[in-house]
Amino acid sequence: MRYDVVVVGGGHAGAEAAWAAARLGMATALVTMRLDAIGCMSCNPAIGGLGKGHMVREIDALGGMMALASDRGGIQFRMLNRSKGPAVWAPRAQADRVLYTEAVLDLLRSVDGLDLVEGTVERVLAEPVVVGETVPGGPSLAVRGVVLQGGMELPCAVAVLTTGTFLRGLLHCGPQQTPGGRVGEAAAIGLSEDLERLGLVLGRLKTGTPPRLDRETIDYQQLVAQPGDDPPVPFSFLTRSLSQPQVHCWITHTSERTHEIIRANIDRAPMYSGQIRSRGPRYCPSIEDKVMRFADKSSHQLFLEPEGYDSPLIYANGIPTSLPPDVQDAMVHSIAGLERARIVQHGYAVEYDWVPTDQIAPTLETKRVRGLFLAGQINGTSGYEEAAGQGLLAGINAVARVRESEPLVLGRDEAYLGVMVDDLVTRPPDEPYRMFTSRAEYRLHLRCDNADARLTPVGRRIGLVDDDRWQRLTAKRTAIEALEAELSARRHQGRSLAEWLRRPEARIQDLRTLDPALDVAAIPPEVIEAVEIRMKYAGYLEREQRLIDRHRQVESRAIPEAFDYQGLRELRCEAREKFARFRPRNLGQAARISGISPADIATLAVYLARPLP
């Protein structure tokens, strides 16, 4: 059977890519090494947080699946940053690993035209692009299928690689090194070699995970409980409310004794012995790193997170480590409440291959091989949400490639997803890339509450948004406009209620004291919230909008895909080389490439105004 799209990998990127491609009518196969590991949370059992929660909402607004799975699999929900402004509120949830995986599998099985295939992809089949169709900097190869271990061939037009930590994955636990993509699972060796054969350059990154504890061996009396929100706020715009019971997380701290144990054994840590040389994320350092780098801190905080309602495991968030098992045991036992805790699975570090992102276009397609898309950790990112976002975009653009239709590239002013992709293709990361809200220039516009208004029309145009989601958005929009009109029309002491609402402490329900005829009882809370945010932020939103308008003017100055930089003598060598390598799509993107000066851009603009000889 010939597929339109083959997705390689069943993690968060792969699941979204397959979901999107199949829902858009493509004959799709998702090939994964283990069907029972589809949607698996390899690291912490949680979704969301700052920037990440924003992206989950965006995925949902576009018609993706991560928010739906999170609402089904979540066992504790919190809205972070409530004491700050609404632009930086962000949802986060603990998830039940089993329920989450089941939800993902359920959703994928509900889609027609999607085959789930168990197997290991060893090769990507590609043929040279017909001579005469090649353009400068354009692809020289085109995908025609993938080959599984054992030799089975899956012909396809487009392949989406979402290999996570599996490409030449190497697990470190003390001096012991085991090839593998995840504990207990094999690495993908052949595919790495095959990508190099296709001409892609690979790099190496590292990440780590903490020990998992037996929940019956923990002394909860010594711990501080952290409850979820009441009422919990869902991720998806489709979820009306959440009714599942919520669990607690628990907080404890490392002690001086913990730090002594680590210092005494630091020569056995792969990160310090020289065994691991690749770069790990600074925002998720190992406990040995925390202790060595911040020697003056006598204690570090841990969150003990349940892995599910019925799971016997507790995830010890805060002490990722690759120290040997005996040191991990001693270290854990030195922590309050964990004196008798049993480690069920020891922490480990994993090194894996990635494809530095000057090799992909903003569509996530490789520049060298037409029809080959990359998403998730293979692009140097970290995190389920970052992976899922890229998976969704790769799935959408895979379909655009098959249909030869307009691909989807979101702007930095449209979505965190757009910020992420633009960051990747203009400045390849040198550590696993994680989203932060500080990466967004237009943070007041890119809010969780308006992700639907920003992106559901986009998802509708593409075809991923069904009638139900679309009607909800239009109803919400109408209700927002009606309430805003009413607040502008009603007056108190010569000023409209809208003006009264701009005072910092004013809330819509309180406006009834000014005008008793105002009745908002029947208006949904998300509408009230949206109107309050829009009106209170109004002045700032206008200011930001002016910046966005400027940004768009520069972004609209497109650079032809086949633009030849070689003849541009007045460009500095470095600029010429970088433009040719990154192949920016417009002047704005060109300007964001590191090492490019304003004069380079002005010069390029002059050349762009003239067709080259």
Add this chain to the structure above:
Amino acid sequence: MLQSLDDTIVAVSTGGGASVRGIIRLSGPRSFELADRVYACSDAGGPLAARGGYCRVMGRVTVGDAGSLPAEAYLFRSPASYTRQDVVELHTVGSPAVLSMLLDQLLGDGARLAEPGEFTARAFLGGALDLTRAEGVAALIHARSDTQLRAAQALLQGGLSRRSMAGRERLADLLALIEAEIDFAEEPIQFVTLADAAATLDAVGADIEELLAQAPSAERLDMLPEVLLIGRPNVGKSTLLNRLSGVDRVIASAVAGTTRDVVTSPLMVPGGEVLLQDSAGLGLHETSTASASCSALHELHRQAEWATRQALVRADLVLVVMDASAVVERSEDVLGCVVEPRRLCVVLNKADAVPKAELARRLGEFERRGEDALAVSALTGEGLGALRERIGHAVFVESKPHAADVLALSARQRKALQEALFAMRRARDLCDTASDEHVPTELLALELREATHALSLLVGEVTTEDLLDRVFSRFCIGK
């Protein structure tokens, strides 16, 4: 970043050493309207905005509180202009101080300073230049940016850089902490308190205010060291200037007061290039009773003197020219004010008309008073080599530390400091509105981003990676 073509841009194009005139050029949709804010037409034809193109309008430019000066406006309507947009050129006296004030006003009213080569780029993009000239336009942009970069770097070696860099560092640190408050909400760390934020804003704000207050208003970016020739009428300043520069650009005449404005000429001396400026005779209007009946002429004299006074304050070296054959005066009597000795050199001209012994005696008098003096003859060329040496030494050797210390800001830099200051004041106000339940952290970040962005012109952009580095190097992040 290539800016929008819809902005109205402005630039000063003084003729440098080539012209008496200073030209302010505007291009863009608001050119006429903005020019009207600083220009009063002499005729009854209404404001510039009501007029067509391709004409010259006589009038006056208003220079802040300093009054007004005669000027000419040249109007070009789109598309019949160099850039194919509406263009206005205001021609007035070539004093950098005047031009700088005009520039400030136009920037305040919403014009944007042109990027290097931007007028030419617009001409090209607007189709006024042949497409085959792209290479030339690109080369020009590069050359102009290099020049500006060098000028800015020279400027940044002084106190301005040190002080704005210190301010930028404190703001960037504060912004990093505020961003951390937002992005690392789950960390058990208080990165910064509102009280600390307010204190930082107060301190940096006060520093920038002081910086702004100290900044002289003259536009110094792009300018060579200035050497001013000054003296009583008819001591031979213009002849001396012509002799030194080898160009006959000043009408040297025996009629006192021929030279009206400051006239400039570039001059190579040992060590580099300087801008040599001739000036109108000081104190002229007091003695010329004959012109009292002609008020227009009187006015012209007054303006010329005003321009000279400005140049006197600004000059890196003042050459007081005296007639060696006449009664020798003290230099402060000639100048009407005291100039620090290290910026001063007396030049006894017409040395050929005085016996050697007498000349030596007169030079000795200056020496006793601690004033630097030498004798030359503009007519015969005697002593001119020594004068060049002296100028080069004074400007490029002796006065270097002095020049570096001068906090001379260009209009662009002043505007950047002002924008930063306004954003910081708004941030400061936000600190006061915060309560225990609600801190507008994201708005504080927005204002601080604007402030650091404004300062980036002086001291470089603060990137997200830079902010993250600041947080990760100081705090243990990651649960």
